[in-house]
Amino acid sequence: MRFDLITLFPELFAPHLSVGVTRRAFESRQVDVQFWPLRDYAEDNYRRVDDRPYGGGPGMVMLVEPLERALAAVRVAREASGVDGGAPPQIIHFSPTGRTMDQALVRELAQGPGAVLLCGRYEGMDQRFLDRHVTLEVSLGDFVLSGGELPALALLDAVARLQPGVLNDAASHEQDSFSDGLLDCPHYSRPEVLQGLPGQTEPLPVPPVLLSGHHAQIARWRRERSLELTWRRRPELIEAARAAGQLSKKDEAFLKSLIE
Numbered sequence: 001m002r003f004d005l006i007t008l009f010p011e012l013f014a015p016h017l018s019v020g021v022t023r024r025a026f027e028s029r030q031v032d033v034q035f036w037p038l039r040d041y042a043e044d045n046y047r048r049v050d051d052r053p054y055g056g057g058p059g060m061v062m063l064v065e066p067l068e069r070a071l072a073a074v075r076v077a078r079e080a081s082g083v084d085g086g087a088p089p090q091i092i093h094f095s096p097t098g099r100t101m102d103q104a105l106v107r108e109l110a111q112g113p114g115a116v117l118l119c120g121r122y123e124g125m126d127q128r129f130l131d132r133h134v135t136l137e138v139s140l141g142d143f144v145l146s147g148g149e150l151p152a153l154a155l156l157d158a159v160a161r162l163q164p165g166v167l168n169d170a171a172s173h174e175q176d177s178f179s180d181g182l183l184d185c186p187h188y189s190r191p192e193v194l195q196g197l198p199g200q201t202e203p204l205p206v207p208p209v210l211l212s213g214h215h216a217q218i219a220r221w222r223r224e225r226s227l228e229l230t231w232r233r234r235p236e237l238i239e240a241a242r243a244a245g246q247l248s249k250k251d252e253a254f255l256k257s258l259i260e
């Protein structure tokens with residue numbers, strides 16, 4: 001799969017793409033990431049890519065023409081690579097006005113040929129360019145960042161960790177939050193009992209079931225913690241799991257016990 005990024009700041013990506021487990025996916029080009037620095041597509045001496053908004057007001061707007069030239073170059077490169085199999089590429093624009101990024105979207109993208117990612121800056125891109133090309137608008141959440149580069153990194157990271165062979169333990173992402181519709185359970189490691197921490201008078205033991213070696217009981221305990229956390233923090237996810245038939249009779253009985 002291949003992601004082509006149109007951005008004013010390609011240098012923001014290198015530090016993140018070269019560390020951690022996801023590095024393998026990027027270095028091996030399992031997830032091929034190509035950058036298209038927008039200023040390279042400006043045609044005046046000042047390499048101008050933005051101008052004042054019509055109608056007045058604060059900020060600057062990203063100009064259509066450099067964006068059109070950059071995207072045309074991306075389209076040619078993607079077509080030559082054959083990655084989209086003759087279909088038009090998905091063109092994703094990061095914007096606070098878009099669909100909130102979630103694991104369902106990440107999963108969908110992780111199974112596809114990749115996409116073109118448009119990273120806005122300033123007040124954003126001229127709407128005429130967006131109207132002509134964008135197939136999906138994606139938001140990182142209900143807040144405003146200074147650019148689309150962080151959302152692009154978030155998407156690349158989330159997609160890369162779903163690629164086969166990227167995580168050390170292939171089952172690891174299957175236990176993550178949202179993969180089965182619920183939030184993840186809590187995790188514990190050594191020591192078995194924590195003592196002597198500043199401000200901590202009582203010892204803090206690991207939940208005993210996790211030391212029992214009883215796999216079925218451990219799995220049940222984790223499932224219940226997961227159900228409980230989801231019920232408390234994101235009750236709408238419980239409803240969605242129920243509607244999707246993902247809750248067993250045991251799950252329902254446990255949820256009922258929480259209400260009583």
Ligand SMILES: C[S@@+](CC[C@H](N)C(=O)[O-])C[C@H]1O[C@@H](n2cnc3c(N)ncnc32)[C@H](O)[C@@H]1O
Binds near residue numbers: 138139140
């Ligand atoms: C300062 S923002 C522009 C915000 C825009 N005027 C608005 O209020 O919707 C500059 C760029 O950052 C990116 N951006 C900011 N917040 C974002 C978010 N929550 N999700 C995705 N992209 C975001 C977008 O690409 C946007 O064009």
